Amino acid sequence: MPFTTEIQPGVHQETPKATRGFVLNHSMLRVKDPQVALDFYTGVMGMRLLRKLDFPEMRFSLYFLAKLEGETAPEDVGERTAWTFSQRSILELTHNWGTESDPDFRYHDGNAQPQGFGHICFAVPDLDAAVAWFDEKGVTFVKRPDQGKMKDVAFIKDPDGYWIEIVQPDKLTALGL
Structure with missing residues (x-):
């Protein structure tokens, strides 16, 4: 019989039919300065920026990055947006405007006390x-x-x-x- 899941308390052995086709698309990190974060994730980690979305009325921007090894995203902006939200393993960087100008501003990294995100x-x-x-x-x-x-x-x-x-x-x- 093929492997489907490890058995632990709380684990459902059968996938609910209503969840078929669900894909974990992205995880989000808040960043203080998008230029610094984008330099790291594209220049050090080798990710590509798939799409940037600005929300001026709420004063924030979203940057969607992924590792593209041999595949290409659509050129058309609308098609690329839909394509981005259909992918796996996307990293979303969220920038709340103005944080880059505040020398004392820091996000909690999740590993300092109290621990949360890892x-x-x-x-x-x-x-x-x-x-x-x-x-x-x-x-x-x-x-x-x-x-x-x-x-x-x-x-x-x-x-x-x-x-x-x-x-x-x-x-x-x-x-x-």
Whole structure:
């Protein structure tokens, strides 16, 4: 029988029919300065900006980013917007206008007390090469792969202090065993 789900308390073994076709499209992070955040996510993490949406009446902008490896988004803005909202693994950066001008402004990163949100994660083909790249770019590490009890897992910080887990999937086969 093919694998469908691990069995744990609270887990439904059957997918509700009403949820067929549901896709986790994006996760959102609030950013202080979009130029700094976009530089990091496009220049360090290699993501592409798919769409920017401005909401002047509410004074905020949304930036939708993704890793596009060999695929292209539609040129037409309306079609690209619909395409963006049909994808998987999108990162939405939300910028509330004016935060970039306030030197004391900070968002809670979720890992300081009281803890809440934890991190996002990128899988990489070569963890050592990724660590070298992050070092070259001056990225701040929370944890390097050889530190702590959980080996072969790194955590870095983005410009707003959010944690990003970095893993090489084939090095994790014994994780949690």
